[in-house]
Amino acid sequence: EAGVAQSPRYKIIEKRQSVAFWCNPISGHATLYWYQQILGQGPKLLIQFQNNGVVDDSQLPKDRFSAERLKGVDSTLKIQPAKLEDSAVYLCASSLSPGTGTFYEQYFGPGTRLTVT
C-alpha cells in the first residue's frame, strides 16, 4: 500500500515570496492533516480536513496560510507571503474516518523542508 505522498521535498524561498506544498493521502483515508514542525519541536497541527471540509484550522495563521482539499483527496497548503519564522518541515498525515468507539492512527508523509531566507 502506497504511503502519504508529498512534494516538493525541499524548497528555498526568500521572505515575502509565496510557496505551495502538495499532499496525496493514503488511498481511502478521508481525514487529512497538515502539521508544521520547527526544528527541536514536535509537530503542530495547522489544519485538519474531513473529506473536503475543514474540521480544525484554529492554529492556521490565516493572514498568510491557506489550504484546500478539493474533491476530498489531494490537498494543497500555501504560504503567501512567507516570513523567516515559517522555516520548518511541513508534514502531511492521513487517517481513516473517525468512527464511534473506533480509533484510527495517523500516518505521515516524508515532509517538505522549507527554508525562508
Next chain:
Amino acid sequence: QKEVEQNSGPLSVPEGAIASLNCTYSDRVSQSFFWYRQYSGKSPELIMSIYSNGDKEDGRFTAQLNKASQYVSLLIRDSQPSDSATYLCAVGKSSGDKLTFGTGTRLAVRP
C-alpha cells in the same frame, strides 16, 4: 504547563539494555496515545498506539498507559544502535482528532 511533556534527553543506554521513555499529559479527557519514532531528517513513523489502561506489547516495544496518573511510557527491550532516534509522544482526545505532540526524547544506544 505543557499539554504533553517529555524529557528531551538525550537518554543514553548500552546496546542490549532496556530503554524507558516517559510522557505525561495534562488533558484528562485524552483517549488515544501514540509513540512515533523520528530519525534525523525524516518524518515521524508510528511505532505504537494504546487506548486503554495497562500494557501493550509489540515485538521489542511495550507501551504502558495509566490514565489516572496521566502517564504513558514506552519500553524498548534489547535496545539496538538502530533504535537511536527521537521518540515523540502524541495524545488525542478522540478518534480522528488532532494530535498534540511532545517535544520528543532523543535516545542514543551505545554499541
